[in-house]
Amino acid sequence: MTALHLAKLEDLERLLxxxxxxxxxxxxxxxxxxxxxxxxxxxxxxxxxxxxLVGPARAPLGYVTLSFGWSLAAAGMEARLDEIYIRPxxxxxxxxTEVLATLPRALGEAGVQTLSLRLGDNSPTAALFERAQxxxxxxxxxxxTL
Numbered sequence: 050m051t052a053l054h055l056a057k058l059e060d061l062e063r064l065l066x067x068x069x070x071x072x073x074x075x076x077x078x079x080x081x082x083x084x085x086x087x088x089x090x091x092x093x094x095x096x097x098x099x100x101x102l103v104g105p106a107r108a109p110l111g112y113v114t115l116s117f118g119w120s121l122a123a124a125g126m127e128a129r130l131d132e133i134y135i136r137p138x139x140x141x142x143x144x145x146t147e148v149l150a151t152l153p154r155a156l157g158e159a160g161v162q163t164l165s166l167r168l169g170d171n172s173p174t175a176a177l178f179e180r181a182q183x184x185x186x187x188x189x190x191x192x193x194t195l
Contacts, residue, residue, distance in 0.1 A: 051103060051104055051110070051144050051147040051148060051151070052103075052104060052105070052106075053101040053102070053103060053113070053148065053151055053152065053155070054101060054102045054106040054109075055099060055100075055101060056091075056092055056099075056100040056101060056102050056112070057092055058089065058092045058093050060092060060100075060102060060106070060109075061085065061088060061089065061092055063102070063107075063108075063109055064088055064092075064100065064102070064109075064112055065081055065084055065085065065088070067109065067111060067112050067134055067136070068084045068088065068112070068132075068134070069081065069084065070134070070136075071112075071132060071134035072084070074134075088100065091114070096117070097116060097117055097118075098114065098115055098116040098117055098131070099114070099115050099117075100112055100113070100114050100115075101113045101114075101115075101152070103135065103144065103148055104144070110135055110136055110139050110144060111133070111134045111135035111136055111139075111144070111145075111148075112132070112133075112134055113130065113132065113133045113134075113148060113152065114130075114131040114132045114133075115128045115129065115130060115131060115156075116128070116129045116131050117129075117161070120162065120163065123162040123163045124162060125160065125161070125162040126160055126161045126162060127161065127162055127163040127164070127165065128156050128161045128163070128164045128165070129164075129165050129166060129167075130152075130164060130165070130166040131166075133145060133148065133149075135148075145174075145177055146177065146180065146181065149177070149178070149181035149183075150181065152164070153181075164183075165183075165186070166178065166183065167190055
């Protein structure tokens with residue numbers, strides 16, 4: 050089973066190159082200062098989200114970021130899977146599948162009611178999430194950048 054480790058501030062330098070690689074793959078234009086500003090509060094204990102290292106903590110194979118919120122409809126805490134990234138050299142070995150099996154159990158034990166994510170149209174990872182029993186939602190997501 051692939052280990053998940055709650056990332057802390059001392060993991061920032063290991064996370065930055067992984068996040069940069071993820072963002073490059075996704076076409077997200079961010080610099081390291083912006084990534085650092087996004088990661089530091091989560092690694093320092095901000096209760097609105099968490100980052101998990103995937104695999105060995107000293108040489109992670111990837112990472113998962115989550116954000117947390119409260120949902121009246123879910124009658125409790127909900128988590129949104131913000132990013133999941135596995136290094137290309139170790140993909141297709143079932144690591145992401147293991148993460149998506151382990152993470153919901155851990156979150157459920159911590160009182161989280163739902164785990165959601167956003168996918169773009171024709172996302173190549175849609176099959177991965179469907180195998181992990183994520184279901185399409187009838188809710189349309191609309192975003193306003195502030």
